[in-house]
Amino acid sequence: MTKQLIVRGAPQEYELKAHAWDSLESHLNRRNIKNVLILHGEKSWEAVKPYFPELSITAAYHYYGGQCTDAAAESFASLCNQKKFDGIIAVGGGKVADLGKFAAYKAHLPIIILPTLAATCAAYTPLSVVYDEAGIMLRYDIFPKASDLVLIDPAVILASPRELMIAGIGDTLAKWYESHAIISQLAVKPIEVQVAEFAAQKCREILIAESTAALEAMAQNQLNQAFIDVVEANILLAGMVGGFGDEYGRTAGAHSLHDAMTVLPGSHQQLHGNKVAYGILVQLMIEENLTEIEQLLPFYHQLNLPTSLAEMNLHLTEEEYQSVAERACAPGEMIHLMKQTITPDLVIQKMKALEAFTQE
Incomplete structure (x- = not known):
């Protein structure tokens, strides 16, 4: 590749x-x-x-x-x-x-x-x-x-809105899952890509460990180190992933799903990072990594990140599923950097499978 x-x-x-x-x-x-x-x-x-x-x-x-x-x-x-x-x-x-x-x-x-x-x-x-x-x-x-x-x-x-910080956490969490989907395919990793991979790992590590304390700082209007760490994960570390990794570290399935969902007028009420967080789970479904989804769900629930379309008040018709899936799989979309062969039918299947899985 x-x-x-x-x-x-x-x-x-x-x-x-x-x-x-x-x-x-x-x-x-x-x-x-x-x-x-x-x-x-x-x-x-x-x-x-x-x-x-x-x-x-x-x-x-x-x-x-x-x-x-x-x-x-x-x-x-x-x-x-x-x-x-x-x-x-x-x-x-x-x-x-x-x-x-x-x-x-x-x-x-x-x-x-x-x-x-x-x-x-x-x-x-x-x-x-x-x-x-x-x-x-x-x-x-x-x-x-x-x-x-x-x-x-x-x-x-x-002093910014808490829900926007949470959306930033969802957006930044994707840095690890999207870059890993691409970088894991490489037999040899250039130094630049190794830097991107390190930054992506740090994003996930910091967010999982420190997000709760960071959000507590916002609730108390009192700075703490966890808050500083999460801010810099969302801005600096997240920027480094694509900055050093370029197309090996920028986006893959989660952001392709986000971009595709913008064809739905109803999705415009949802914050960017919330839709990306949902896209992470669809990407993991495509990768058939249910174990990772199960590990992430408690974190999602704790932060109130959406785990399904239903939680975003999006109830898609078959035509809307098709529109989203076709946009996600358009030629040149980053979802095709995943190792799986991605088709609209597969995307629809996995979106629906995620709805069923998260409702169980």
């Missing part, structure tokens, strides 16, 4: 510390950035305003629009050219970060990311997941340049 292996290991600079955002202007000055576009979310921006520092440089604040689309990236890149911005700061969750990276790539500008959540590794990775206006996932674009800076204040993420 020969896949692309280009290392995109990390942002140019990454810093997690208390009051990290307070150093934003000094970072901008070091880069000679004097006129910035600041993209932000809606509810998240209202929540994190108290943490965001006053800037003495010129800054224009814009709500990002709710989705990372080609049109949005083109619009903000055009705005950057018109207003002669010399940098972009993305403040928010994964979609804000993805749109910021995409627009910065188009406008040939540095991108600085201030995460408000630990729900994905988007802040760390030099790629953007692109959707259409209806919320259907189209593709992901990988950029030849890493983000310039990621600044994480753990207090900001401590």
